[in-house]
Amino acid sequence: MSERLRVKKTYKLYVGGKFPRSESGRSYPVSSPDGTELANAALASRKDARDAVAAARKAQRPWAGQTAYLRGQILYRAAEMLEGRAGQFAEELADATGAAPDAALGTVEAAVDRLVHYAGWTDKYASVLGGANPVAGPYFNHTTPEPLGVVAAVAPQDDPLLGLVDAFAPAIAAGNTVVVLASEDRPLPALSLGEVLATSDLPGGVVNLLSGKVAEVAPHLASHADVNGLDLTGVRDADLAASLEAAAAETLKVVRRPGKGADALDLLRQWTEYKTVWHPAGMAAGAGGAY
């Protein structure tokens, strides 16, 4: 009897709800910190980044148009799926980071809890951030936070699962869609998380996950005119971060600089814009004050 040959996973991108290889046909070897080769990951190209942005754009309005209750349930569903596969993720995380199995499992559980936390925010942050404004005139004036649109994020390099959750969960909780460039050297937990999201009733394109080189892919995301927000949390090279911010300035993207931390409400605020609507209240209200 020969020993059973293990079926190894091909780690692919997660774009538009599908799992494509890089359109460039390239991949790169991923190892654990001790040098053990783990797998090959797809090496995303400029075209992959653009495809991901297109998928995110297409998904954005329908996603923002879903009820906050539904968005919350889907995020909670993702937590359920991750909990069910906690063992697998703990193993992948231990391989990726060299963490002890217990610590890795603790991180996975923290990631589950973080998803649950954001699931609960979807139908609350608008009440917390917005509200009625007491203007000095016969108007009902109301401010609500709205999603920025498409957010591109460079996920943290050292924290390939929990950091990844912070890179997409607050943004999608608030109705954005995202393109996330996973940790460059430790992309495998992120790519597996795509499988969790794909089985959580999350519509395709709401979260898109790329693996590849930050220096190669991020500039295309930073300059893409259809990206509205740019999260540079995972960019280690200060010069690169500065040049990405400068590229983002061309289309006046909202930029989160590296080192800003991961406070939940701050992240929700980061990826929202405020819309204020004025309604005349009372029969006497006319067209305006000037004429």
Added chain:
Amino acid sequence: MFEYAPAPESVRPPIKEHYGLFIGGEFTDAEDGAVFKSVNPSTEEALFTVAEAGEADVAKAVAAARQAQETVWGPMSGAERGKYLFRIARLLQERAREFAVAESMDNGKPIKETRDFDVPTAAQHFFYHAGWADKLAYAGLGADPRPLGVVGQVIPWNFPLLMLAWKIAPALACGNTVVLKPAETTPLTALMFAELCQEADLPPGVVNILPGAGAAGAAVVNSAVDKVAFTGSTAVGRAIAKAVAGSRKKVTLELGGKAANIVFDDAPIDQAVEGVVNGIFFNQGHVCCAGSRLLVQESVADDVLARLKARVETLRVGDPLDKNTDIGAINSAEQLARIRALAETGAGEGADVWQPACDLPERGFWFRPTVFTGVQQSMRIAQEEIFGPVLSVLTFRTPDEAIAKANNTPYGLSAGVWTEKGSKILWAAERLRAGVVWANTFNQFDAASPFGGLKESGYGREGGRQGLEAYLDV
């Protein structure tokens, strides 16, 4: 139609012949002695001369602001800071008429607007933010929100005093000190405000005012400030966002717009016409959120246009200090040339131009209210901000088409919706990509109401609880 006799405003503000830079609580001339003139755009006569800030002056002002922030204004209790701001609000109210006349003379806008809108709203901003100074912990931005430090602020010429208030009031309430550069063509009310700060015994260095042109603005942006707040063109906003990239400076930008005013077939037509006129001709159209595109439903387009033209015929263009005047002078020769050039492209690209028959004064910078019909979305007058009294009229058939056309610019500052149907207002307001939506009204502003744009209209809000974010370390 009644004839109106001229009703010129009689108050004359105490405008000095020369103003210095306001640094550390004192007026001082520029290190290099540079001086420029401020001109009354309705007469082309020089009003006064003023020192022009250079890099050395900016550095001095930032140092004064830093010292004031660290030693006086930052450590001061919120309640005491608030009392200074309340005092400023009261002084502005007391001296409202002087400020209104001075603003009209320096800017060219009608006294009716400065008297009824610019100055009272500026005072309201100080009064409103004064009350926040000791309540910042309740703003929903954390239990102990801290000031950013020294804020560099660059403001435009269209609402000189009001934009100053929008910038300075929240910055000071949050415990920051400021270095503010007023626009090159409209420094007067900022300098009068500096005098008012002296009168209010505001600690030296808390407010610094540095008149100058673009170079002075760039010097402020590139100086040792902790935050840059800018209102102005998208091109300059983009340059500022690039300039601060990779630094620790925070930035908020309130930039251009090309707002759509959507008139549905079930709108109250007379009110809508009034709102459309207000939307584009208020302040000579020198308004970033001006309703410069009228989107009117095809079935009522003829009716709306006929009533619109009849209304525009009655607008009075002329002496800004006449209380009857609806439309004053264009702010500068440069801006007049820009408006003319863009308006010419409208005719050149095939739109039909209409202007009322009205006499224009012989001297000064003037442009007749102008309505373009038959405008296509691809035309420059449908895409670019003209910042003048020029309305581009487009039509639509379905509500979806109206939204698509309204959103079809790189801007996202404001929009207007006119319909009697409440559900249609909510439907449209949700879909419009704009930071401010006015339903059955237009150009309403309030200190309690956050203002600001999306997309290439910038980021950050001014006014309201949300506006405090721009000036706190959160």
